[in-house]
Amino acid sequence: MIIERLSREHRNIEKLLAILERELEVFDRGSRPDYQVIRATISYFRVYPSIYHHPQEDQVFARLKARDPAAAAKVGDLAREHREGAERLRRVAQAVDGALADRAIRRHDVAAVVREFIEHERRHVMIEDRDFFPAALRVLQPQDWTEIASAVSDHSDPLFSDVAEEGYEMLRAHILRLEQEAEAERRQSSIQPRPDGAF
DSSP states (O other): HHHHHHHHOOOOOOHHHHHHHHHHHHHHHSSOOOHHHHHHHHHHHHHHIIIIIHHHHHHHHHHHHHHHHHHHHOOHHHHHHHHHHHHHHHHHHHHHHHTTTTOOOOHHHHHHHHHHHHHHHHEEEEHHHIIIHHHHHHHHHHHHHHHHHHHHOOOTTTTTTTSOOOTTHHHHHHHHHHHHHHHHHHHHHHHHGGGGOOO
């Protein structure tokens, strides 16, 4: 189902935002982050959401707006949100390129641009998950879903499909490593004794 795919893609986007956040923490400490990972993440955001994810959402939103304008109004101006997200991503790419070229860019300014992108993307995904997707599931008719499915191109995610496309293998390995580290931390914390028998 289209909404299931869009929701799954949101979880993937959240993984990438977490990676940017971890690299930003390295940057904030005054160390050199993994710019290769950052650039691959930026590249992914430039391609996949813009070309595949957002056009599908726009199709669903157009149907929602036609069937229930009040529900669509609660979601807001999705097309504007997508344009503004693309502009924030462009600023992130410029800031990262500037830092790599040793231009006179303050670390604080680079961090602020990246942090703004992360925060806005998380808020955008949260609003879509909370307001947009449930409204679409409630309001759209089977024929709407059929027409949307026929209007959008079938695609495989260049990063999260069975085989990552060239250029994304390193980013995929980085994501898997972070997930393994997080799982190891969860296991470790679950076996640590807690004070006073607390859970």
